[in-house]
Amino acid sequence: xxxxxxxxxxxxxxxxxxxxxxxxxxxxxxxxxxxxxxxxxxxxxxxxxxxxxxxxxxxxxxxxxxxxxxxxxxxxxxxxxxxxxxxxxxxxxxxxxxxxxxxxxxxxxxxxxxxxxxxxxxxxxxxxxxxxxxxxxxxxxxxxxxxxxxxxxxxxxxxxxxxxxxxxxxxxxxxxxxxxxxxxxxxxxxxxxxxxxxxxxxxxxxxxxxxxxxxxxxxxxxxxxxxxxxxxxxxxxxxxxxxxxxxxxxxxxxxxxxxxxxxxxxxxxxxxxxxxxxxxxxxxxxxxxxxxxxxxxxxxxxxxxxxxxxxxxxxxxxxxxxxxxxxxxxxxxxxxxxxxxxxxxxxxxxxxxxxxxxxxxxxxxxxxxxxxxxxxxxxxxxxxxxxxxxxxxxxxxxxxxxxxxxxxxxxxxxxxxxxxxxxxxxxxxxxxxxxxxxxxxxxxxxxxxxxxxxxxxxxxxxxxxxxxxxxxxxxxxxxxxxxxxxxxxxxxxxxxxxxxxxxxxxxxxxxxxxxxxxxxxxxxxxxxxxx
Amino acid sequence: xxxxxxxxxxxxxxxxxxxxxxxxxxxxxxxxxxxxxxxxxxxxxxxxxxxxxxxxxxxxxxxxxxxxxxxxxxxxxxxxxxxxxxxxxxxxxxxxxxxxxxxxxxxxxxxxxxxxxxxxxxxxxxxxxxxxxxxxxxxxxxx
Numbered sequence: 001x002x003x004x005x006x007x008x009x010x011x012x013x014x015x016x017x018x019x020x021x022x023x024x025x026x027x028x029x030x031x032x033x034x035x036x037x038x039x040x041x042x043x044x045x046x047x048x049x050x051x052x053x054x055x056x057x058x059x060x061x062x063x064x065x066x067x068x069x070x071x072x073x074x075x076x077x078x079x080x081x082x083x084x085x086x087x088x089x090x091x092x093x094x095x096x097x098x099x100x101x102x103x104x105x106x107x108x109x110x111x112x113x114x115x116x117x118x119x120x121x122x123x124x125x126x127x128x129x130x131x132x133x134x135x136x137x138x139x140x141x142x143x144x145x146x147x148x149x150x151x152x153x154x155x156x157x158x159x160x161x162x163x164x165x166x167x168x169x170x171x172x173x174x175x176x177x178x179x180x181x182x183x184x185x186x187x188x189x190x191x192x193x194x195x196x197x198x199x200x201x202x203x204x205x206x207x208x209x210x211x212x213x214x215x216x217x218x219x220x221x222x223x224x225x226x227x228x229x230x231x232x233x234x235x236x237x238x239x240x241x242x243x244x245x246x247x248x249x250x251x252x253x254x255x256x257x258x259x260x261x262x263x264x265x266x267x268x269x270x271x272x273x274x275x276x277x278x279x280x281x282x283x284x285x286x287x288x289x290x291x292x293x294x295x296x297x298x299x300x301x302x303x304x305x306x307x308x309x310x311x312x313x314x315x316x317x318x319x320x321x322x323x324x325x326x327x328x329x330x331x332x333x334x335x336x337x338x339x340x341x342x343x344x345x346x347x348x349x350x351x352x353x354x355x356x357x358x359x360x361x362x363x364x365x366x367x368x369x370x371x372x373x374x375x376x377x378x379x380x381x382x383x384x385x386x387x388x389x390x391x392x393x394x395x396x397x398x399x400x401x402x403x404x405x406x407x408x409x410x411x412x413x414x415x416x417x418x419x420x421x422x423x424x425x426x427x428x429x430x431x432x433x434x435x436x437x438x439x440x441x442x443x444x445x446x447x448x449x450x451x452x453x454x455x456x457x458x459x460x461x462x463x464x465x466x467x468x469x470x471x472x473x474x475x476x477x478x479x480x481x482x483x484x485x486x487x488x489x490x491x492x493x494x495x496x497x498x499x500x501x502x503x504x505x506x507x508x509x510x511x512x513x514x515x516x517x518x519x520x521x522x523x524x525x526x527x528x529x530x531x
Numbered sequence: 532x533x534x535x536x537x538x539x540x541x542x543x544x545x546x547x548x549x550x551x552x553x554x555x556x557x558x559x560x561x562x563x564x565x566x567x568x569x570x571x572x573x574x575x576x577x578x579x580x581x582x583x584x585x586x587x588x589x590x591x592x593x594x595x596x597x598x599x600x601x602x603x604x605x606x607x608x609x610x611x612x613x614x615x616x617x618x619x620x621x622x623x624x625x626x627x628x629x630x631x632x633x634x635x636x637x638x639x640x641x642x643x644x645x646x647x648x649x650x651x652x653x654x655x656x657x658x659x660x661x662x663x664x665x666x667x668x669x670x671x672x673x674x
Contacts (some may be wrong), residue, residue, distance in 0.1 A: 089545035089596060093572075101574060104601035105545050178547015178571045218550050306550070310646025343645045344627050345597065419553050426554055430650065439646075448628045448644065529570035531540075531553040 009267040010425075011221035013387045019379035025386065032277075032382065035372045037292075039280035041273050041385065043331040044296045048372030049363075053081075055334035056359050057134055057300065061086030061111035062346055063456045064464050065121035068111040072126060078353055079360060082164070083126070084134040084336060086110035087144070092179040094140050094515025097464050107456040107464060109346070114468045115510045119147040120154060129157040133164035134209070134300065134334075139181040141168035142194045143514055146501040149202065165206035165256055165300070168194055171232045172211055174409050174525065175418065176218035181515060184406050186522040190497060192239045197498035199251040206256040208236060209300065215414075216260040217305045219422025222271045223388060225259060227395035228414060230279060231405045233257070234286070234396075241287060248287035252294035261303045261323040261330075268323070269375055270384035272299065272330030278389050301327045304338025312438030312446055316340035321358050328368055329375050335359055344451050412528040419531055468510070475508040483507045484517050491521045536662040537587040541569040541578040543606055546596035551623065555591060558649045559656060575602060579609035582618055588660045589640075594624040600633060607638045619659055623647065 007015045016023075025031055033039055036046030045051060058075055060083075061068045072083050087110040090102040096114050097106045106112050113119055123133075128151065137144045145166050152162050170187040173180045180187070191208060198207035212220075212229030220228065233255060240246055257275070261268050279297035283289045303323035308316040317340045324337050337355040339347035347355070363369060375381040399408050408414050428434040435441050487500040504514050540556040542549055549571055560566045567585055569578060582590050590610070594602055603622050610618050622634050623643035631642045640659050643652050656662070 093545055095545075102545060104598035104605075105596060108597050109546075173547070176547070178549070179545075218548075310644070344625065419557075422550055422554060423557055426649065430648075448646065450629065451627060527570045529568050531556040531566075531568050 009222070009384070010262070010264040011223040011267060011388075011391065013223070013267065013270075013384060013391065015380075015384075019383055021379065023379045023383045028382065031386075032376065035376075038284070038295060039277040040296060041277040042373040042376045044276070044298065044333075046372070048331065049328070049369035050372065053363050053369065054328065054332055055082040055132070055300075056080050056356060056363075057082040057084045057334045057336055058352060058356055059084040059086050059136065059302070059336045060352065061088075062109075063107040063111065064460050065111055065113065065118045066463070067460065069122055069124050069126070072122075074349070075352075075356065076126070076131065078356060080356060082132045082134065082334065084136065085122070085144075087135070087137050088112045089179070091511055092137050092139060094181050094511055094519075096468060096510045096512030097461075098468055099512060106461060112464050113144075113147070113511065114464070115471045115508050116147060116150055116505045117467060117471050117508065118464075119151050123151050123155075127157075128152045128155055129161040135164070135166045137179075138167050138170050138173045138177070139179045139187075140511055140515060141166045142190050142498060142501055143505065143511055145194055145198075145202075145205075145207075146498065146505045149502055150505050159202045160204065162202050163204045165209045166194070167211055167258065168208045169211045169232060169236075171235060171405055171409060172214050172228070174527070175228075175414050176214035180525045180527075182518060182522040183525045184410070186491075186518070187525075188236065188239050188406075189494075191236055192243065193496045193498055195236065195240055195251050195254065196243075196246060196496055198254050199246060201498075203254070205254065206298075207251070207254045209256045209258045210236065211258040213258050213260040213302055213305070215418060216262065219418045219425065221421055222262070222264065222267050223391040224395060224417065224421065226271055226275045226278075226388070227392040227399070228405075229257060229259070230275070230282065230392065231396050231399045233279070234282065235405045237283075237287060248283065248289045249291040249294045252283055252287070252289055253291070253296070256333075257297060257299035259299060259301050260305055261301045261327040262305075262307050263319060263323065265322060265326045266381060266384055267388070268326035269330045269381055270388045272327070272332060273373075273381070273385040274389035274392060275299070276331070277385070278392055298333045300334040300336070301332045302336045302338065303327060304342055308338060308340070308342050309436060309439050310343040310448060312444060313340055313343060313449060315438050316342070317354065317358070320355065321362070324358055324362050325366070325368065328362060331373060341449065341451055344448065348451065410528075412530040415528065415530040471508050471510070480504075480507040480509050480513075484509055484513060487514065488517050488521060491518055535563060535565045536589070536660045537565045537567070537585060538656065538660075539567050539569065539578070539582050539585060539587040539590045540593065541573055541581075541590055541606075542571040542593050543573055543575050543578055543602040544594060544596055544598050545572055546594060546598070547571045548595045549593065551595070552591075552593035554649065555593070555623065555652060558653055562653045562657070564656070564662065575605035576609045578606055579613055579615065582610060583613050583615045587618060589619045589621065589656060591656070592620065592622045592624075594622065594626075597625060599624060599626055600630060600637070603634055603639055604637050621656065621659070623652070
């Protein structure tokens, strides 16, 4: 309970006037550990950013594969060090661009990918053995992974050379982001299949990026974000371990994470430090991992999102810069900094470059990378890290007691927790208790900016539809139908589906065709509506 | 006794971002409206059917994907096809300033772009639906 007049972080952790040596626990040194050693509170590697900076990975993609390919080459030329594919919603939910139900959405919030022909263009002139690629795709993640393996093959890049991450985390889609397709059971099976496949065939690819970011942006606080995410990760690990085909040490090094970094600076630092330590304990204690790399919590982050405001929008540049610094002091592995104009539309070339520059200034001008975990040992930050971990443990225990994450999602319990938190925050903003500069204090009548975001015009749309028609006309129809039939049969049994999906994409079956084949076997998820 | 004003909060298209829609649904409910929420990923025809079935006074569309022009047009058309052109439609979400007038031209009664306050939105919905300022317990409402 928080007493009257006490100050707290946004997640409700009490903050004292001042901290001193007595605030560190008796076994402080052992609890925290050294950088590069279990339980990794201070980071995964002894050298931290001295040895390797985080990856500058700007989420990008729009319209046609041609347009997005050009944007990727621009980002790489400007010093981006990894790609992050934004796919349009039809691609993420399993509809082809010519489906009449989705005509409004083609190429709008990301790039339209219908078949391998599109993926080939998306990565044209981008060497997949040198650049890593992250996919924020979940429902159709396994199909995107199949695309990537197939494009690599066409470029002559061995599977073992491919690097990157596929988000592939369906559980949070049911709660927050909404790109679910099938019910939880078969969806988790498919995630398990892709994790197994990567462990065996694509060892440098993260087969899943368990993502708290979307819980957070939907309204969860930092502690809920971390707890829900670790509980999702436990659900996926339970699935693989229960199959008995693989040990934790064979796949855990390819499990990664993804979070939002919001404004509460020290709470964010504490969140990443606490998350790293908690995950290390879970992997070792729940699953008996022996390899050190199995226990490492590796995470990407995004700065921006809900914290960005439409009022006085250039203030967002400052917000994102602080968030980015918190993430780096928390020791994250890769970062996307959102552009200041995100509340209005997709970023322009100028705003997306400025967002990248924000990270470059942080990395090369501020000096925060010179020593590992610079806030380690701070009386306050270590206390807050402990308090955050305790809160996360409590939330996870509650979810377990209620039957685990799938049950809590199907019951709408997690959705309700998030909606309650979101409403409580909104009340604080409305009352002025939580200050947002330019929104409820220091306001002005500045009009919204006039922006010219990229638009999917009729010509681009025609290009996409023409290519899809061309693919359908020129592929080997008999082989494509056979690949789909094999997939259907396999989905009815329990073999790993990844080889079947790769066969389908190499025969130029479309995302919509493959998804529908599985919809016919598995059905579609039915959402509870909680507000 | 008066009938409370009924509002349908709806998410057309494939966009799954519903933090705003849920906050608006709660705020309208707290303000005394009867609120129905469709959930995400609804087709415009489905939204129109629910609006007719539930006999609502107003449909609030929440769209953050940028597809607001097409989805608003389709929803209004679907309402008209069902003889329910009198149901008011308002639109909120990631709407650039330059799209506000086109949305009004399509037949939307009001637009709430990013940054609109909830208080203002509730007041506007009251005004549009003719709901009285204290409709929860009022017996002097004109409805």
